[in-house]
Amino acid sequence: MYLPDDYLYSQKRYPVLYMFDGHNLFHDEDATYGKSWNLAWHIIEGKKDMIVVGQECSHHGNDRLNEYSPYPFADAELQVQQTGLGEKTMDFFVNELKPYIDAHFPTLPQRETTWIAGSSCGGEMALFAGMRYRDIYSRSLVISPYLIPTADYFLMEADQTFFDQPSFFYMSWGALEGNGKHAFVQETTICTELSNRLQEHGARIFFHVKPEGEHTESSWEEEAPLFLDFLFYYE
Structure with missing residues (x-):
């Protein structure tokens, strides 16, 4: 977790960003590939008053892929075929994790100040959460979604x-992800088509x-x- 230094005595309450792959967020020594997001530094540098809750995933085999997919899928390149346990993961987020955090920390628990984020499979889950659990999360950071x-x-x-309520999606992806330009074209097509349909139904992208x-x-x-500013931007 990231908590403001003065959270115990400031009398403030804070918005909460829930994130996937918590081990990769704060410290290089905890990160899977030895490089973290260095997120705490960016929050402090950007003067953002907020709490971040980074959920840990399984590191056993390909369990993470299963935990972080809401649907069954197969990937020939990764040689995996998964049933998709993402709905169970989100059941934990909504019915166990959020109530615990709200009960033990000075949060702003309402929808407008409850956000979710992730990258890769975590980005896939942040997108799913912003759609299926739109009554809980008002903003989703969908970063390089798989x-x-x-x-x-x-x-x-x-x-x-x-x-039927304001819902905001930050959708990002890069040209050098995947295997060559074909993967970038596929990803761009999917992200664009999804975003078009969500916008038609009232979301803001x-x-x-x-x-x-x-x-x-x-x-x-x-x-x-950029994505931290997006969280605090209100029209």
Whole structure:
């Protein structure tokens, strides 16, 4: 977790950003590939009053892929076939994690100040959460989402999702992710079509397409000032 230094005595209450892959957020020594998002530094530098809750995932085999997919999928390149346990993951987020955080920390628990974020499979989950659990989360950071194997499911979900309250999605991806330009074209097509359908149903989308963007923590850290500003931007 990230907590403001003065949270115990400031008498303030804070918005909360829930994030996937918590081990990659704050410290290089905890990160899977030795590089974190360095998120606490960017929050302090940007003078953002907020709490961040980073949920840990399984590091056993390909369990993370299963935990962080709301739909069944197969990926020939990764040689995996998963049933998708993402709905169970979100059940934990909504019915166990959020109530615990609100009970033990000085949060602003209402929808307008409850947000969710992730990258790669975590970005896929942040998108799903912003759609399926739109009564809980008002803003979703969907960063480099791993959508190609589950695109058809997401398009069907988008067709059935209607937003009756303001819902905001930060959608970013990079040209240097995946294997060559074909993957970038696929990702761009999916993200654009999904966003179009969500906008038709009342969502608001902020796009950030990165010409030099890679599928790495270093690349995601570079956009931290932008997505943190997005969370605090109110029309």
